[in-house]
Amino acid sequence: MIGFRFSKFKPGPEQRSPFDRLLNLFLQLLTYTAGDANEALQWMNELDREHGLTDNEYSMGDFVEDLKRKGYLRDDTNGGLVMTPKAEQSIRKSALEEVFGKLRRSAPGRHSTRFTGIGEEPTGDLREYRFGDTADQISMTESIRNAQINHGLLDFHLMEDDLEVSEREHQSQTSTVLMIDISHSMILYGEDRITPAKKVAMALAELIRIRFPKDTLDVIVFGDDAWPISVKDLPYLQVGPYHTNTPAGLELAMDLLRRRKNPNKQIFMITDGKPSCMRVGDRLYKNSFGLDRRIVNKCLTLASNCKRLRIPITTFMVAEDPYLRSFIHEFSEANGGKAFYTSLKGLGQFVLEDFERNRVRRR
Template identity: 35%
Template structure:
């Protein structure tokens, strides 16, 4: 039936050609489409159905739930880092008061310190050294570019579905939990292009396009993150291969496989510019190839970001847990 859509399929013709069971399934699909449309998850545009913003949020919530539900079955740890600062949310851990600390007084410990110092007597005389205050968590703001490899190998190796799921879940996480953060999505193959979470479901693959152009992706990410002068800035790159393309000075794409040293050099030059602007590049590798491992080793030496090898199945757990753990820093 080509692009006519489900509504143009005649169940009677299906019954004649494929039997009662196939016809019943077609009718059920039609009912499901109507239910989703009535619920506001999809809408009809022309001869096809598109997801609505509500539908995208629902899918993002489901992806987020799926990924975090796996954490109970895995021993993946968080990255602990301590920073001095003020403000943020109160914890249940107390410390001696120091000048500049938020005065979130732990009254019980403060009184007990005075009792231990003076002995059991009334009235209790509290002195400045007795004060204990609750520690706070510093919730950092950040701007993130999620760079998704859209080369053909991502489809052939069944990696694209996992990458897309992570993008939708991360988008939902930031919208619901960290609304002050900024998230941009870039897809890169022969060239890099700006994308939206909503647009991920409309991606069209061109079989005639070759290349993994990280250089252009880093360039575009640097420009987007350059709009934000404060907070943490990072690139999260998901890829299954080394860079095989770069932009020439003329704007034309140069592609070669195996990759040339020139492509690697141009890509690392752009990574160096990101480093100078305080942008951290964290890479999640979905393939263990010799070329990719060598390139990532050079990239991390320049940028000091982190590199992980992950299977498509555990990709979401790594990225979302790492994102959340980097948001909260204990204040001393």
């Protein structure tokens, strides 16, 4: 008898509803249009005319109505459509599946370390009770057994010396600052580098929210200056006519991390270019050619300061310029951090791999 073989059910395209098939494409377009729902729908209509995305049973008008009915879009005061918070979260989840899909299923879901302490995963080892141990760490079975042996069944007492504690793997927290370059070079020469950077940022934010809720993530963008943005604003992020003020981004990242009590801190920087400006007093010192020694030295000084504060910087370069590689090598050496020179397609995997390693650091 051959029997039956069971496997995980994976619905094919024909088994998904028309709405679900169109929703994934719509979420992708929202990322490219920086959250402009009306422009994304225009692209949907154009693709529908060219490739027949819909049919007589389910039209693009039905899709738009379903988006509104299910809470992805709402009418604005100008007569157009805007995204809702549900749509913003769906974009982050979609980015998480796309960028970290292959690695997400094997993620441990916590910061495992080589230390014992407060955590959820028991090691199997027992020890005596110590002042400061919490009640949920006490192994009641072993403690009651010790009380019976030490005091007998007729005169049962549970004393402090009877208590045994179940050891657990220590689980640490990590504070991360993600720096995103929004200078003009991120879309220069017709190459879109900002969209993959946004996808990585949204995926990282969603990964932390789902798997590591006790961690902190601050997102900052840097162009002529640097400023923090909220996670919900990531889909709307756009490149501006800016130079690359890397020193301002590093100074803001360090300032944010100083406020965190957590000893485990790190900076991720996604950029495609060389630093080309810095703040000098009240004015902006610029050099559009980049790698100005004055600006470079400022970046190296900040990298060294981060090293003294035990803040590693991991740089992800989405460009293949040998001069840039030389600068990043010098920058990473000054900080003692890491640098990856990767294509846009592989950016997400590198972020997750290095994030998983850095997170287990413990002072």
